[in-house]
Amino acid sequence: MTVIVRDLRPGTPADIEGFIRVRHRALPYVFFSPASVLHGLSLPRPDAHARKLLAVADGEIIGTAQVGLAEDSREPGQGSLNVYVDPARTGRGAGTLLVRTAEEHLAAHGAVKLFAWVLDEPADRAFAERHGYRPSRSAHFLRLDLACAALPPLQDPPPGVELRTAADFADDPRPLFALDAEAGSDEPGDIATEFTDYAxxxxxxxxxxxxxxxxxxxxxxxxxxxxxxVAHTHDAGRYRTGMTGTARAHRGRGLAKLVKNDSLHRARAAGYTEAYTGNDADNGPMLAINKWFGYEICATEVRHVRELG
Structure with missing residues (x-):
């Protein structure tokens, strides 16, 4: 069986369907759709040198890789490659070929340090270490049975605070950008990034x-x-929290619990039955909040790092 690696072709529905199929089999805690895959491919990010790669064996897509440079990093030369192979199609060399292709591409565009998320499973970690990657920080995927969860009762906002939705900022989302930039800069991670480009x-x-x-x-x-x-939703009844954050001057007032509880209640009322989220293992405050809601860890990924040159 011959395995080849090539770029995903945006105009080919079979490529997009194959990418989504592999990702959902390897990583069922995150949802993809044709629209989200095409959205990622359409982003004007020339400095990221981003690629979506496919490993194909006898016409069947059996592996994927998401590759790029962190163009919003304060430190240049930070690259990432996230490789996933269909669990029923491992052992055919697809992962190795994807890693090799991704590394060559990133190195050619100035990468000096590579980061890769790897599922915290013995075979996955051994694969990463064989290719020269050392383990770093970890992060958890969490799931909540939203249909049956005993969510905390809804609470009134504290004095001087009111609840709205992102839809209320449709005409000018810049205030949400400012909040996202501030809250996101405090999240733990290997690559320090900052939002400065509103567009x-x-x-x-x-x-x-x-x-x-x-x-x-x-x-x-x-x-x-x-x-x-932040709520992301999927037509299969799944809801995912993309980000929960609070401005520094307002932390310690229970506002993260307030907004997340409000969103979860409304998501359940709208018919969503599964809720997912993800947290860095060092993000103790957010892990405690999610435990308070009833989320349970369903999988863990370990960030692996490789220095080039």
Missing amino acids: AWVDEYWNHPHLDRELTSVAVADGRPVAFS
Whole structure:
């Protein structure tokens, strides 16, 4: 059996369907759709040198890789490659070929350090270490049975705070951009990034096809957003929290719980039955909040790092 690696062809529905199929089999805690795959491919990010690669064996797509440079990193030369192979199609060399192709591409565009998320399973970790990657930080996927969960009762906002939705900012989402930039810069991670390009944020995040602006809850104080819980939804009844964050000056007031609880209640009322989220293992405050809601860890990934040269 011959395995080849090539780029995903945006105009070929079979390529997009194959990419989604492999990802859902290897990583069922994150949902993809044709719209979200095409959205990622359409982003104007020339400095990222991003590629979506497919491993194909006898006409069947059996592996994928998402590759690029962190163009919003404060430190240049930070690259990433996330490789997933259909669990029923491992052992055929697809993963190795995807890694080799991704590394050559990133090195050619100036990458000096590579980061890869790897499922915390013995075979996956051994594969990464054989290719020269060392383990770093970890992150958890969490799931909540939203149909049956005993969610905390809804609470009134504290004095001076009101609840709105992202849809209320449709005419001017810049205040949400400012909050996202502040809250996101404090999240733990290997690559320090910062949001400074509003237009790029609009393209990638505000216009994401899974963003549900009606179910994204926002706490507003003094006329500006101070906390939010971003909702992504999928037509299979699945809901995912993309980000929950609070402005630094308003932390310690329970606003993260307030906005997330409001969004979860409204998502359940809208018919969503499964809720997913993800947290860095060092993000103790958010893990505690999710445990309070009843989320349970369903899988863990370990970030692996390789220095080039």
